[in-house]
Amino acid sequence: MTTALILIDLMPRIVALPLAPHTGTEVEERCRRLGEAFRAKGLPVAVVRVERPNVAEQPPGSGLVEGLRQPGDIEIVKRTVGAFQGTGLDERLRERGVDTVVVAGLVTTMGVESTARAASDHGYDVEFVEDAMSGFAADEHAFAVDRIFPRFGAVRTTADYI
Numbered sequence: 342m343t344t345a346l347i348l349i350d351l352m353p354r355i356v357a358l359p360l361a362p363h364t365g366t367e368v369e370e371r372c373r374r375l376g377e378a379f380r381a382k383g384l385p386v387a388v389v390r391v392e393r394p395n396v397a398e399q400p401p402g403s404g405l406v407e408g409l410r411q412p413g414d415i416e417i418v419k420r421t422v423g424a425f426q427g428t429g430l431d432e433r434l435r436e437r438g439v440d441t442v443v444v445a446g447l448v449t450t451m452g453v454e455s456t457a458r459a460a461s462d463h464g465y466d467v468e469f470v471e472d473a474m475s476g477f478a479a480d481e482h483a484f485a486v487d488r489i490f491p492r493f494g495a496v497r498t499t500a501d502y503i
Contacts, residue, residue, distance in 0.1 A: 344384055344443060344468075345385040346376060347444050348445055348446045349389050350447045351409055351447060352390050353401075354402030356369050357402065358477075360448065361475060362482055365475065369409075371445070371472055374499060375443070375499060375502055376411065378502050385415060387415040387417055387433070389418075389428075390403070390404065392418055415433045419452075423458070424452070424455075440465060441467070442465045444457045444474075445473035448474075449485050450485050457490070461494070468496075471486050
């Protein structure tokens with residue numbers, strides 16, 4: 342079996358939000374490094390972005406940050422908080438023999454946590470990259486990382502994968 346990296350909502354309009362304890366730019370850079378490390382090992386990378394349902398036009402900055410997606414990556418467009426509901430992500434991961442997912446991106450208590458919970462529900466082992474995600478507030482991020490995420494899987498840092 343194999344491990345895949347799932348990068349959540351690295352979109353200009355979300356990266357630009359006031360986030361803590363890590364800035365959106367810091368998270369973006371760490372996620373880029375994670376993506377490079379996974380690709381170098383031949384491991385799958387899924388890049389996820391959100392589109393608001395039932396609107397004629399998405400807000401500016403709704404695409405992925407430039408250069409994040411690379412050839413061979415799985416690109417997922419979600420219309421809910423998490424990346425599994427109605428997106429085909431589970432099928433795309435299973436096709437590649439994935440049994441473990443490493444989750445990073447924005448925002449800790451929203452897209453990251455929702456995706457991780459769904460991954461666990463789908464039977465994946467889950468790992469979290471604490472310094473490659475950030476929240477709307479540092480205390481929210483810390484609570485999720487310290488109290489919630491360890492119940493679902495291992496909490497690591499970018500350095501553990503590089």
